[in-house]
Amino acid sequence: MDIQTIAVIGAGQMGNGIAHVAASVDYHVILLDFNEAILEKAAKTISQNLVREFKKGKIDEARKEKTLQNLQTTLELKDAVSEADLVVEAVSENEDVKTKLFSEMIPYLKEETLLASNTSSISITRLAATTDRPERFIGMHFMNPVPMMALVEIIRGFATSDETYQLIEEAVIRMGKTPCVVKDFAGFVANRILMPMINEAAFALHEGVGSIEDIDKVMMLGMAHPMGPLALADLVGLDTCLAIIRILHKEFGDSKYRPCPLLIKYVEAGWLGRKTDRGFYDYSGEYPVPTR
Ligand code: NAI
Secondary structure, eight states: OOOOEEEEEOOSHHHHHHHHHHHHTTOEEEEEOSOHHHHHHHHHHHHHHHHHHHHTTSSOHHHHHHHHHTEEEESOHHHHHTTOSEEEEOOOSOHHHHHHHHHHHGGGSOTTOEEEEOOSSSOHHHHHHTSSOGGGEEEEEEOSSTTTOOEEEEEEOTTOOHHHHHHHHHHHHHTTOEEEEEOSSTTTTHHHHHHHHHHHHHHHHHTTSSOHHHHHHIIIIIHOOSSOHHHHHHHHOHHHHHHHHHHHHHHHOOGGGOOOHHHHHHHHTTOOBGGGTBSSEEOSSSSOEEOO
């Protein structure tokens, strides 16, 4: 089987990045979101990012135009998936939302279509088992921002076939990314390590150990992290961070993963980070300003 058409479901920050990199290596890409405003914003973001790459001399005019031509958007699930050789699911980090979406799309899929989830933490084996094709189901965990980050964690579910793995590894390499195969445990490797750090940074803030700026400064200047954990949490999305830490807590049953009450408060307030212009930092001005 040859992957030519990829459907990306969910046009948030991850979905639009995945659509961008796939279109840039000449896959035919169909991007779907059920929210029209988000879909329009995604198309605009991809176009602006291509202009930025062009201005930096990373791509030429022809590549920019071809990438845009390779990309299509739709609000209709059937239109998105019926011709797809691979569907990459990048909707919100919620198991019920993801399984409902897979069950809705299955009647429209070709028999040989591969399914991939970009989940940060949910069991690939469990998601796969709710579909009609667990052997053609795999985890494809891109990093944020997708056009800039080299890594893709590939997660094989219990039933994932060797052929599915090979095809996905080839696709990841074609997209210019480096695959890293990890086992199907909650949070895989990336978020098993990253989310407890972000959660602990929120505890440090909650307990007054340091200010937002000082916590980030310690990790940047002291540990050579390019970005502090609280700024990174804003980039990931505080709702997504909370969903992941809750999954780690539930799956491992270990109190070290209990979510920080302050992180919960931010999410309850709708302060979700960059995507809402306010999280640990306020992004509405020229420079980010700490919110506490
Ligand atoms: P987001 O909140 O930016 O986007 C999610 C999108 O899914 C929204 O646009 C929403 O309208 C759409 N959506 C929700 N249910 C839908 C449905 N049934 N049909 C169609 N569209 C639907 O979230 P983000 O950050 O893009 O995350 C998406 C997935 O990628 C999650 O599973 C997350 O854990 C994972 N991920 C996130 C990373 C990050 O840094 N934010 C990094 C790697 C993976």
